[in-house]
Amino acid sequence: MSALETMHDVPVLVCDAEGAPVACVQDALDLIGDGGYQGARWVVVPVERFDEAFFRLRTRLAGEIVQKFAQYAMGLVVLGDVSGHTEASDALRDFVRECDRGHQVWFAATREELAERFAARAS
Template structure:
Protein backbone atom coordinates (compact mmCIF):
# COMPACT_ATOMS: atom_id res chain seq x y z
CA UNK A 1 0.00 0.00 0.00
CA UNK A 2 1.21 3.49 -0.82
CA UNK A 3 0.09 7.04 -0.12
CA UNK A 4 1.10 10.36 -1.62
CA UNK A 5 2.25 13.03 0.81
CA UNK A 6 3.62 16.50 0.31
CA UNK A 7 6.63 17.31 2.45
CA UNK A 8 7.76 20.93 2.02
CA UNK A 9 5.75 20.99 -1.23
CA UNK A 10 7.65 17.96 -2.56
CA UNK A 11 5.34 15.09 -3.61
CA UNK A 12 6.54 11.88 -1.96
CA UNK A 13 5.13 8.38 -2.42
CA UNK A 14 5.23 6.69 0.99
CA UNK A 15 5.26 2.89 0.95
CA UNK A 16 3.81 0.98 3.88
CA UNK A 17 6.04 -1.19 6.03
CA UNK A 18 3.81 -4.14 5.20
CA UNK A 19 3.90 -5.45 1.70
CA UNK A 20 5.86 -7.44 -0.81
CA UNK A 21 9.63 -7.33 -0.70
CA UNK A 22 11.46 -5.08 -3.16
CA UNK A 23 13.77 -7.62 -4.74
CA UNK A 24 14.74 -6.38 -8.16
CA UNK A 25 14.21 -4.20 -11.19
CA UNK A 26 10.63 -5.32 -11.82
CA UNK A 27 9.63 -4.29 -8.30
CA UNK A 28 11.43 -0.98 -8.77
CA UNK A 29 9.59 -0.34 -12.04
CA UNK A 30 6.24 -1.03 -10.34
CA UNK A 31 7.06 1.58 -7.69
CA UNK A 32 8.29 4.07 -10.27
CA UNK A 33 5.11 3.60 -12.31
CA UNK A 34 2.92 4.14 -9.25
CA UNK A 35 4.94 7.19 -8.20
CA UNK A 36 4.85 8.70 -11.69
CA UNK A 37 1.09 8.15 -11.95
CA UNK A 38 0.58 9.92 -8.62
CA UNK A 39 2.97 12.77 -9.46
CA UNK A 40 5.63 11.93 -6.88
CA UNK A 41 9.27 13.00 -7.15
CA UNK A 42 10.54 10.68 -4.40
CA UNK A 43 9.63 7.15 -3.32
CA UNK A 44 10.13 6.25 0.35
CA UNK A 45 10.46 2.55 1.12
CA UNK A 46 10.89 1.17 4.65
CA UNK A 47 14.22 -0.65 4.94
CA UNK A 48 12.53 -3.89 6.00
CA UNK A 49 10.86 -4.13 2.57
CA UNK A 50 14.28 -4.79 1.03
CA UNK A 51 15.70 -8.30 1.25
CA UNK A 52 19.13 -8.87 2.74
CA UNK A 53 20.59 -9.21 -0.76
CA UNK A 54 19.86 -5.53 -1.42
CA UNK A 55 22.35 -4.66 1.33
CA UNK A 56 25.01 -7.09 0.06
CA UNK A 57 26.49 -4.94 -2.68
CA UNK A 58 28.18 -7.86 -4.42
CA UNK A 59 24.73 -9.04 -5.55
CA UNK A 60 24.32 -5.75 -7.48
CA UNK A 61 20.62 -5.69 -6.64
CA UNK A 62 20.88 -2.25 -5.03
CA UNK A 63 22.74 -0.92 -8.05
CA UNK A 64 20.15 -2.23 -10.49
CA UNK A 65 17.27 -0.81 -8.46
CA UNK A 66 18.92 2.58 -8.02
CA UNK A 67 19.78 2.70 -11.73
CA UNK A 68 16.08 2.25 -12.64
CA UNK A 69 15.11 5.13 -10.35
CA UNK A 70 17.82 7.31 -11.90
CA UNK A 71 16.70 6.46 -15.44
CA UNK A 72 13.21 7.71 -14.64
CA UNK A 73 14.37 10.78 -12.69
CA UNK A 74 12.83 9.52 -9.46
CA UNK A 75 14.51 9.73 -6.06
CA UNK A 76 14.58 6.76 -3.69
CA UNK A 77 14.70 6.85 0.10
CA UNK A 78 15.46 3.75 2.16
CA UNK A 79 13.87 4.63 5.49
CA UNK A 80 14.73 2.99 8.79
CA UNK A 81 17.46 1.27 10.72
CA UNK A 82 20.03 -0.57 8.60
CA UNK A 83 22.71 -0.74 11.31
CA UNK A 84 22.85 -4.55 11.29
CA UNK A 85 23.84 -4.44 7.62
CA UNK A 86 26.33 -1.63 8.13
CA UNK A 87 28.12 -3.58 10.89
CA UNK A 88 29.11 -6.28 8.44
CA UNK A 89 30.14 -4.23 5.41
CA UNK A 90 32.50 -1.29 5.07
CA UNK A 91 31.58 -1.18 1.36
CA UNK A 92 27.94 -0.63 2.33
CA UNK A 93 29.01 2.11 4.77
CA UNK A 94 30.82 3.85 1.90
CA UNK A 95 27.84 3.39 -0.43
CA UNK A 96 25.45 4.88 2.13
CA UNK A 97 27.75 7.84 2.81
CA UNK A 98 28.17 8.58 -0.91
CA UNK A 99 24.45 8.14 -1.61
CA UNK A 100 23.45 10.46 1.21
CA UNK A 101 25.65 13.16 -0.30
CA UNK A 102 23.72 13.09 -3.57
CA UNK A 103 20.20 13.76 -4.82
CA UNK A 104 19.20 10.28 -6.04
CA UNK A 105 19.33 7.85 -3.13
CA UNK A 106 19.18 8.52 0.59
CA UNK A 107 19.38 6.17 3.55
CA UNK A 108 17.56 7.92 6.37
CA UNK A 109 16.52 6.90 9.87
CA UNK A 110 13.08 8.48 10.03
CA UNK A 111 10.55 10.79 8.46
CA UNK A 112 11.95 13.75 10.39
CA UNK A 113 15.31 13.34 8.64
CA UNK A 114 13.44 13.12 5.34
CA UNK A 115 11.63 16.41 6.04
CA UNK A 116 14.97 18.05 6.88
CA UNK A 117 16.55 16.84 3.63
CA UNK A 118 13.60 17.92 1.48
CA UNK A 119 13.55 21.35 3.05
CA UNK A 120 16.99 22.27 1.74
Protein backbone atom coordinates in the same frame (compact mmCIF):
# COMPACT_ATOMS: atom_id res chain seq x y z
CA MET B 1 -0.34 0.26 0.31
CA SER B 2 1.20 3.60 -0.30
CA ALA B 3 0.13 7.19 0.10
CA LEU B 4 1.10 10.37 -1.70
CA GLU B 5 2.28 13.04 0.72
CA THR B 6 3.88 16.43 0.31
CA MET B 7 7.10 17.14 2.20
CA HIS B 8 8.28 20.73 1.85
CA ASP B 9 6.47 21.14 -1.47
CA VAL B 10 7.82 17.84 -2.83
CA PRO B 11 5.33 15.11 -3.79
CA VAL B 12 6.48 11.89 -2.13
CA LEU B 13 5.00 8.40 -2.41
CA VAL B 14 5.38 6.79 1.03
CA CYS B 15 5.12 3.01 1.00
CA ASP B 16 3.88 1.01 3.98
CA ALA B 17 6.24 -1.34 5.80
CA GLU B 18 3.89 -4.18 4.97
CA GLY B 19 3.75 -5.05 1.33
CA ALA B 20 5.47 -6.85 -1.47
CA PRO B 21 9.22 -7.08 -1.00
CA VAL B 22 11.59 -5.19 -3.24
CA ALA B 23 13.58 -8.19 -4.40
CA CYS B 24 14.34 -7.49 -8.05
CA VAL B 25 14.58 -4.72 -10.62
CA GLN B 26 10.97 -5.27 -11.71
CA ASP B 27 9.82 -4.53 -8.16
CA ALA B 28 11.68 -1.22 -8.35
CA LEU B 29 10.13 -0.45 -11.73
CA ASP B 30 6.69 -1.11 -10.24
CA LEU B 31 7.41 1.44 -7.49
CA ILE B 32 8.68 3.95 -10.03
CA GLY B 33 5.57 3.46 -12.14
CA ASP B 34 3.27 3.79 -9.15
CA GLY B 35 5.08 6.92 -8.01
CA GLY B 36 5.00 8.46 -11.46
CA TYR B 37 1.30 7.67 -11.89
CA GLN B 38 0.52 9.42 -8.61
CA GLY B 39 2.70 12.44 -9.44
CA ALA B 40 5.48 11.73 -6.95
CA ARG B 41 9.05 12.87 -7.44
CA TRP B 42 10.36 10.60 -4.67
CA VAL B 43 9.45 7.13 -3.43
CA VAL B 44 10.02 6.28 0.24
CA VAL B 45 10.42 2.56 0.94
CA PRO B 46 10.81 1.20 4.47
CA VAL B 47 13.96 -0.82 4.97
CA GLU B 48 11.85 -3.87 5.89
CA ARG B 49 10.55 -4.09 2.33
CA PHE B 50 13.99 -4.64 0.82
CA ASP B 51 15.21 -8.16 0.22
CA GLU B 52 18.42 -8.96 2.08
CA ALA B 53 20.20 -9.15 -1.29
CA PHE B 54 19.83 -5.36 -1.58
CA PHE B 55 22.23 -4.94 1.35
CA ARG B 56 24.84 -7.35 -0.05
CA LEU B 57 26.47 -5.21 -2.73
CA ARG B 58 28.07 -8.16 -4.46
CA THR B 59 24.59 -9.18 -5.66
CA ARG B 60 24.43 -5.86 -7.57
CA LEU B 61 20.74 -5.52 -6.73
CA ALA B 62 21.20 -2.18 -4.95
CA GLY B 63 23.14 -0.76 -7.89
CA GLU B 64 20.57 -1.96 -10.40
CA ILE B 65 17.69 -0.51 -8.38
CA VAL B 66 19.46 2.82 -7.89
CA GLN B 67 20.22 2.93 -11.61
CA LYS B 68 16.54 2.46 -12.51
CA PHE B 69 15.45 5.24 -10.16
CA ALA B 70 18.08 7.53 -11.71
CA GLN B 71 17.09 6.50 -15.23
CA TYR B 72 13.49 7.49 -14.58
CA ALA B 73 14.45 10.66 -12.63
CA MET B 74 12.65 9.44 -9.51
CA GLY B 75 14.24 9.85 -6.09
CA LEU B 76 14.46 6.88 -3.73
CA VAL B 77 14.56 6.98 0.05
CA VAL B 78 15.39 3.87 2.06
CA LEU B 79 13.65 4.63 5.34
CA GLY B 80 14.74 2.96 8.56
CA ASP B 81 17.73 1.70 10.47
CA VAL B 82 20.40 0.16 8.24
CA SER B 83 23.14 0.26 10.89
CA GLY B 84 23.17 -3.51 11.30
CA HIS B 85 23.93 -3.86 7.61
CA THR B 86 26.49 -1.05 7.45
CA GLU B 87 28.34 -2.31 10.53
CA ALA B 88 28.79 -5.64 8.78
CA SER B 89 30.02 -4.16 5.48
CA ASP B 90 32.49 -1.35 4.83
CA ALA B 91 31.44 -1.32 1.19
CA LEU B 92 27.78 -0.84 2.10
CA ARG B 93 28.66 1.88 4.60
CA ASP B 94 30.56 3.70 1.82
CA PHE B 95 27.64 3.19 -0.58
CA VAL B 96 25.18 4.68 1.92
CA ARG B 97 27.48 7.63 2.57
CA GLU B 98 27.85 8.35 -1.15
CA CYS B 99 24.11 8.06 -1.75
CA ASP B 100 23.40 10.47 1.10
CA ARG B 101 25.72 13.06 -0.47
CA GLY B 102 23.78 12.97 -3.71
CA HIS B 103 20.38 14.08 -4.89
CA GLN B 104 18.90 10.79 -6.13
CA VAL B 105 19.03 8.24 -3.31
CA TRP B 106 18.96 8.82 0.43
CA PHE B 107 19.05 6.59 3.46
CA ALA B 108 17.07 8.14 6.32
CA ALA B 109 16.68 6.53 9.73
CA THR B 110 13.42 8.33 10.56
CA ARG B 111 10.67 10.35 8.92
CA GLU B 112 11.86 13.35 10.92
CA GLU B 113 15.34 13.03 9.42
CA LEU B 114 13.80 12.76 5.97
CA ALA B 115 11.67 15.87 6.53
CA GLU B 116 14.79 17.76 7.63
CA ARG B 117 16.56 16.77 4.41
CA PHE B 118 13.69 18.00 2.28
CA ALA B 119 13.58 21.22 4.33
CA ALA B 120 17.32 21.77 3.84
CA ARG B 121 16.99 21.07 0.14
CA ALA B 122 14.15 23.59 -0.16
CA SER B 123 16.17 26.40 1.37
